[in-house]
Each structure stands twice: as structure tokens, then as C-alpha cells.
Amino acid sequence: MSFIRTPDPELSIKLECSSRGRLPGYIPGETIVGVVRRIAPGAIPEAQVAVTLHGKCTSKIKIRIGNSESRYESSFNCLSAPMEPQIVFPRAPLHIPEGEEMSWPFAITIPTVVQDVRRRDQRKLYVLLDGPNFPPPASFATYSDSSFTSGEKSRASVEYYVQAKIELVHVHRGFARKTTHTATAPFRMKSVNIGPPITDFNLKRHQMTHTVVAYKLVPGTRELSFGQKTRQTFMTSSVPRLTFKLNVILPHTLQVENTSPIPICLSAEPVVGSTSEIIHDVPQTIIVKSFMLRLKQRTRVQAEDQSSENSVAVNLIPENAISALGREVSLTVTPCTGGQSEESAPINIGEMLDFRMRRHNLHPTFKTYNVGRSYDMAWEVEGRVAGEKFKLGFMHQARVLPGPHELLEFERPAPAAPPPGALPEYPGLEEAPPAYSA
Known part of the structure; x- marks a missing residue:
């Protein structure tokens, strides 16, 4: 067992930590265990030691225009203020002999549900939050510097720490004087889904239509003449054409640290009414040359009446993944005369590329008072039909869930009772994931 120590000579606080050199991590509902110590010797007529839990959502935006700079700041208590302090040493005389120390153990429980602490006027400005009750947001930090393009900088964080405070009352020349010392110990709030990894990735079907105009759609076509090349370039009506619908089944939900395989399926179906009769009943091969999947993470920061948004792309499947397989990947469609053409x-x-959520360092989708993270998923398919290239793609909103966290029955914390009629909500999600309680 190792500890996180704050270097205050008058007072120190230690949190139990399972890994050396890193901040301890907790989830809502867990109990933080630690100890407060004082080693300064002396006899104090009256002292009190208290421990409190703190959480802050802060944001800052700077905008520079020429030589003028404007600053906007906001700060919210993300644990529902005020949190009651835990008195570990009530007001009483305190005597510490030279070379000894006093210590006070504590155990403080993180709430499973917190309430909206914005004032009425703030709710008109800070519109990111959905719902009056929600789990405490996970620890988070973001920084954006676009001063070279727009003269704007933004910073936001969600931070948590345990604070110990000792109040000492001394009597000097008949007057009581109070002095205070504090010590803090930061910790990470983790965002998790209680239970095993998800297996339902919210698969949805996307469909795009494409038309290929090429003489080589007709079997046996040899080298094209100059006239044929010209007519094909201008896609005149005399050139054979194949119209097909490309179907892409993609996940709309991902989960951090979930290593289960994620399916991504491609299929195609011909559109007979828009396909030349000359190639009816002729099988056509659609060669998939590349498939790219990318997440565009958007971070929005709000401070007073100003907001700032930045985005970063994260590659989940790179463009060269298909070519790295070293074999042809293709679909076959046949436009049937006078009948219903079948889907390929x-x-x-996803199975071919063994697509899983491995170490992408993504922060789950979330919203809080002045900062939020959301995602868009973009896909792009490049292919070839009868020697003609095509490229199709689309972008849709996606959500990233926290990683799984399985608790044994005896480890499950007793949930804090929310206000009547109010349940924990996960803002921005179409369907709420499992609650923190059992």
C-alpha cells in the first residue's frame, strides 16, 4: 500500500492508493479511506480537525483582438455544495509530545448522485447540462490554443480532492487567537458502468447510392476507343451504367476498455431501374480497396457568456487496414431482369480487421456545467467497379461509454437516495446505461 502525501509541515493527509506514483481513483459511491497527521509538538488549549470532500468544474477563456484581451472564468462545485465536513477530532485540548505525532483516520463516501447547483440566471448561460440530478462527472482536463488563428485560448478541468483542516486556538496575553492549517490530497474520479462489458454496440444501418458509368461493365469489353472514352467521361446515355446501394452497418456506441470484437458489415444491392438493360443478369464485382473509421471528438468549454469548441480526430481503423490484409475484399451484385435483385x-x-477498442485513450461522452465532450463517427469506403474508382462516406453522432466495472455483492456501496421522482441521468445518451446502484 502506498500513499499520496502533501508537504505541509503542520498537517498532512494520506489517501490509500493501490498503485505507487499515481493518484488514487474512485467511482461515485465508493468510500475514500485515509489518515490525517500532525507532527508539530506542543500543547494546544483547543483544537479541531475536520475532513471535507471537494470537487470543482472550472473553465477559462481568453480572447485577444489586437492589443486587447478579454478574460472569462467560471467555477462550479460539482459535488453539490455544501458538503458536510467530517469532524475527526472535536474541539478539545491537543497535546503532542516532542518526537511524537497524532493521527486521525477517516472514511468519507463519494455521493452517487449530485444536484444542479446553478443559479437561475446561470442556467440561461450554461446550457450544457441536461437534467437536475446526475452522477458526479469524471476527472477531466482540456486545453486549446488557437491564438494564431482566432486569438482564442480555452482551458477547463474537473478536479477532486480531500481537504483536511485543523483549527488551533492559542491564548496570548489573555486573548484567544485562532490559526488554521490545511492539507489537500487530490484523487481521480473515474467514470464507469457497473457490470460486465457491453455486447450491444447499438448497430445501425447506413445506405448510400452510387452509379458507375463504364463500358467495361459489359463482359468482354476491350481497350476503349477515343470516342468511347469521351462518351464515358461525359457519362452519356449510351454508356452502360450500374447503380447500387452500399449498406454499412456500424456501431453507434463504443465503450472504453471494452476489448470485445465490434462488427462492421458491408453489403450491396443493385438498383435495377437505374441500371442499363445490357448488363441485367450480369454479376458485377465491387472491390473494396480501403475502409477508414475515425472518431471526431468535440470539446466545448463555456465561461460566462462565452463558449469555445475544438475538435480532434482519432483514427480507429486507418485507411491502409484493408490493403494490409494482402487479399482482395469484394462484394458481388447481380441486377436481375424482371425480378427482385438480391442483396450481396x-x-x-470488423471481424476481418479484428476491430476492438484498444488503448485509444478516449474520455467518455459527458456534459457538466461548463465543459462537455461529444463524438461524431466518420466512415469512408473507397472501391473500384469495372476499373472505375468511387468513394463513399458519412458521419453520424456516436457515444463513448465509460469502461466496465464489476463489483462483488458485498463491495457494492449503498446508493444515496435521490430526490423523489428524480433518477440519475446520463446527459446526451439516447438510453441510460446501467445505474451506479445494484
Whole structure:
């Protein structure tokens, strides 16, 4: 067992930590165990030691225009103020002999649900938050510097710490004087889903239509003449054409640290009414040259009446992943005359590429008073039909869930009772993941 120590000579606080050199991490509902120590010798007529839990959501935005700079700041208590202090040493005389110390153990429980602490006027400005009750947001930090382009800088964080405070009353020349010393110990608030890793990735189907105009759609077509090349370039009506719908089944929900395979399926179906009769009943091969999947993470920071947004792209499947397989990946469609054309046999790109959420360092989707993180998922397919290249793609909103956390029954904390009719909500999610309570 190792500890996090704050270097206050008058007072120190230690939190139990399972890994050396890193901040301890907790989830809402867990109990933080630690000890407060004082080693300064002396006899104090009256002293009191208290421990409190703190959480802050802070944001800052700077905007520079020419030689003028404007600053905007905001700060909120993300644990519902005020948190009651835990008195570990009530008001009483305190005597510490030379070379000895006094210590006071404590155990303080993180609330599972907190309430909206914004004033009415603030709710008009800070519109990120959804719902009056929600789990405490996870620790978070972001910084953006676009001063070279727009003259704007933004910073936001969600931070937690345990604070110990000792109040000492001395009598000097008949007058009582009070002095105070504090010590803090930061910790990480983790965002988790109680239970095993999810297996439902909220798969949804996307469909895009594309038309290929090429003489080589007709089997046996040889080298094109100059006239044929010209007509094909201008896509005249005499050139054979194939119209097909590309179906892409993609996840709309991902989970941090979930290593289960995630399916991504491609299929195609011909559109007979928009396909030349000359190639009816002729199988056509759609070669998939590349498939790219990317997450665009958006971070929005709000401070007073100003907001700032920045985005960063995270590659989940790189463009060269298909070519790295070293084999052809293709779909076959056949436009049937006078009948219903069948959809091609689907191919599972996710299975081929062994697509899993491995070490992408993503922060779960969340919203709090003055900062939020959301995601868009972009996909792009490049292919070839009858020697003609095509590129199709789309972007949709996605959500990233916290990682799984399984608790044994005896480890589950007793949930804090929310106000009547109010349940924990996960802002920005279509369906709430499992609650923190059992």
C-alpha cells in the first residue's frame, strides 16, 4: 500500500492508493479511506480537525483582438455544495509530545448522485447540462490554443480532492487567537458502468447510392476507343451504367476498455431501374480497396457568456487496414431482369480487421456545467467497379461509454437516495446505461 502525501509541515493527509506514483481513483459511491497527521509538538488549549470532500468544474477563456484581451472564468462545485465536513477530532485540548505525532483516520463516501447547483440566471448561460440530478462527472482536463488563428485560448478541468483542516486556538496575553492549517490530497474520479462489458454496440444501418458509368461493365469489353472514352467521361446515355446501394452497418456506441470484437458489415444491392438493360443478369464485382473509421471528438468549454469548441480526430481503423490484409475484399451484385435483385452476401470488416477498442485513450461522452465532450463517427469506403474508382462516406453522432466495472455483492456501496421522482441521468445518451446502484 502506498500513499499520496502533501508537504505541509503542520498537517498532512494520506489517501490509500493501490498503485505507487499515481493518484488514487474512485467511482461515485465508493468510500475514500485515509489518515490525517500532525507532527508539530506542543500543547494546544483547543483544537479541531475536520475532513471535507471537494470537487470543482472550472473553465477559462481568453480572447485577444489586437492589443486587447478579454478574460472569462467560471467555477462550479460539482459535488453539490455544501458538503458536510467530517469532524475527526472535536474541539478539545491537543497535546503532542516532542518526537511524537497524532493521527486521525477517516472514511468519507463519494455521493452517487449530485444536484444542479446553478443559479437561475446561470442556467440561461450554461446550457450544457441536461437534467437536475446526475452522477458526479469524471476527472477531466482540456486545453486549446488557437491564438494564431482566432486569438482564442480555452482551458477547463474537473478536479477532486480531500481537504483536511485543523483549527488551533492559542491564548496570548489573555486573548484567544485562532490559526488554521490545511492539507489537500487530490484523487481521480473515474467514470464507469457497473457490470460486465457491453455486447450491444447499438448497430445501425447506413445506405448510400452510387452509379458507375463504364463500358467495361459489359463482359468482354476491350481497350476503349477515343470516342468511347469521351462518351464515358461525359457519362452519356449510351454508356452502360450500374447503380447500387452500399449498406454499412456500424456501431453507434463504443465503450472504453471494452476489448470485445465490434462488427462492421458491408453489403450491396443493385438498383435495377437505374441500371442499363445490357448488363441485367450480369454479376458485377465491387472491390473494396480501403475502409477508414475515425472518431471526431468535440470539446466545448463555456465561461460566462462565452463558449469555445475544438475538435480532434482519432483514427480507429486507418485507411491502409484493408490493403494490409494482402487479399482482395469484394462484394458481388447481380441486377436481375424482371425480378427482385438480391442483396450481396455481407462481409464483416470488423471481424476481418479484428476491430476492438484498444488503448485509444478516449474520455467518455459527458456534459457538466461548463465543459462537455461529444463524438461524431466518420466512415469512408473507397472501391473500384469495372476499373472505375468511387468513394463513399458519412458521419453520424456516436457515444463513448465509460469502461466496465464489476463489483462483488458485498463491495457494492449503498446508493444515496435521490430526490423523489428524480433518477440519475446520463446527459446526451439516447438510453441510460446501467445505474451506479445494484
